[in-house]
Amino acid sequence: MNGLRRELADRGIRGRLAARIEAELDDHLACDPQADIGDPAEIAERFAVELRVVRTRRASIGTFAALAVTAALVAASAPSHASAHAWAGLLILACAQIAFVAGSLALLRALRGGAAGDCRLAQRRAAIALAAGVGVAAGLAAEGRMLTIVLGVGAVAPLAAAALANRRALQLTPRAGARGLGADLGPHAALILFALGALAVAGVVFQGVAFEDSGWEGIIRGAIEAGGLGAGVVVLGRPLRLRA
Numbered sequence: 001m002n003g004l005r006r007e008l009a010d011r012g013i014r015g016r017l018a019a020r021i022e023a024e025l026d027d028h029l030a031c032d033p034q035a036d037i038g039d040p041a042e043i044a045e046r047f048a049v050e051l052r053v054v055r056t057r058r059a060s061i062g063t064f065a066a067l068a069v070t071a072a073l074v075a076a077s078a079p080s081h082a083s084a085h086a087w088a089g090l091l092i093l094a095c096a097q098i099a100f101v102a103g104s105l106a107l108l109r110a111l112r113g114g115a116a117g118d119c120r121l122a123q124r125r126a127a128i129a130l131a132a133g134v135g136v137a138a139g140l141a142a143e144g145r146m147l148t149i150v151l152g153v154g155a156v157a158p159l160a161a162a163a164l165a166n167r168r169a170l171q172l173t174p175r176a177g178a179r180g181l182g183a184d185l186g187p188h189a190a191l192i193l194f195a196l197g198a199l200a201v202a203g204v205v206f207q208g209v210a211f212e213d214s215g216w217e218g219i220i221r222g223a224i225e226a227g228g229l230g231a232g233v234v235v236l237g238r239p240l241r242l243r244a
Contacts (some may be wrong), residue, residue, distance in 0.1 A: 006046035012171035013051065021047055023155045049116075049173055055169035056119040059067075060103075060110035062165045063126040066158035067103045070133050071096070073151040077140055088142040094228060095135030097200075102129035102240055108184040117178035119169070125240055126166045133159045180241055193242065 008018040025037065037043060048136030074092060099155065106125035109118055137159065181189040204225040208218030237243040 092139035117176035
């Protein structure tokens, strides 16, 4: 079909996939020359819409799976609080929380959304989650023990595979506006987000009181956690669409 390959390429569909689509349509027209399948632009757009949704969902699931593997490696490493570099533990903690929030929101939007803007947002959230996952891997390696170095390097492979899948989905998706956090968590999204943050702070406070046997230690840790969460909302609120 004249112009189909060009229209497909304009929408990010190239190579073997474009050749296969073109061959299938040519075969269909050979069987039914009178079939009304639309003009090349319409055909290319239909394929792009379907593929971007499928690939975005696949990439978001892959991202969540890669982050789960990374979390398992962190658990397996049992990093010591007395590591050679104190900042490594803080890097792991901060990036792990960012990865969890961004990865979860990416998966929610990918499963619930289908418009170009929703797909683009899911892809951006997945990219942020994967970048934070790399931060976790770097923190593991920076712990300086042979076990943590090996586990940190091992986390890179699933994260890289998920990033490649996310990039393929991104190539099919034009820039477009996306719905806000209400599309993920409902009309009370802000309240839910605040409640989850408060629960995280309360958990840190309890941990400090229970395991360090110090009320002040719990309060200090809770204040640090609250400050970190606030900074995360300020820095990543727009990219993740936590706020307008």
